[in-house]
Amino acid sequence: MPGGNCQRQEWWHGKFRCCGYRLTLGREAILDILSKSEGHLSAEDVYMKVHPKYPNVGLTTIYRTLNVLSNLGIVCKLDFGDGRSRYELAEGTEDTHHHHHLVCTNCNKVIDYTDFIDEELELLRKTEKGLGAKYNFKITNHIIQFYGLCDKCSGKE
Template sequence: MPRGHCRGQGWWRGRFHGCGYRLTSGREAILSLLSSSKGHMSAEDIYMKIHTAYPNVGLTTVYRTLELLFDLGMICKLDFGDGRARYELAEGAQGARHHHHLVCTGCNRVVEYTDFIDKEVELLKETERGLEEKYHFKITGHVIQFYGLCDRCSGK
């Protein structure tokens, strides 16, 4: 247990109550799905997967919950350029390591890589500092993504 904020199935309960939000079954279902699956799911993916067990959770609620979780910093919102947002648990929540994405523009497959990350992060930090100073920005985040064709797609 590296940090104090991840003890199993319900570590987020306090996080909600602490902000005056209620932990409803829909929210729990979404959060639980996100933390048990690896992928990068769209709102509709999530809606579909949850719908079997929770037929009464609507797509609207999925969107609203995702927005809330994003605002609370519990999840990341990703854009792979296919017109729909994807979501994944923010790092630190699970044993999730910092990673970046490699996206196939042919089949939309996404590889998350952690190789090379150390040097990337180091450079990023440095650049960040430089940019903050020169342009007087308070930098809050970055996106690094590579695009290309995976083996299947480049072989025609």
């Protein structure tokens, strides 16, 4: 598992290569943005961040690249119920700490939390192993999300 920026690039490089993908400027730009931003970016968010530095990278490429990255397991595609997909670097991509989400169903605010991670990891490991074997499923990722009303929204009613 890579550590620094250089090694990380090498890693992506390798992942791309061995799957027959070409490493282009646009893709590197997108990976760069993702690794520098805190999660939950929509395709358009990524576009807005990439555009100033690389004005010739179109939104279509953002979508295509995010799909590729998602298929490779490098980014995780999320849905918070606001009609657009969100993307963040998947765990295992160094400096990404294991976390999950608390989503307000009213204002769509999202809180990352890292509590109970140890117990959670224990259960997840067991579950992944058990389910993987039972259903012959090759598990690559998981999502845990809690839904409810946030501080402000629960007060309003």
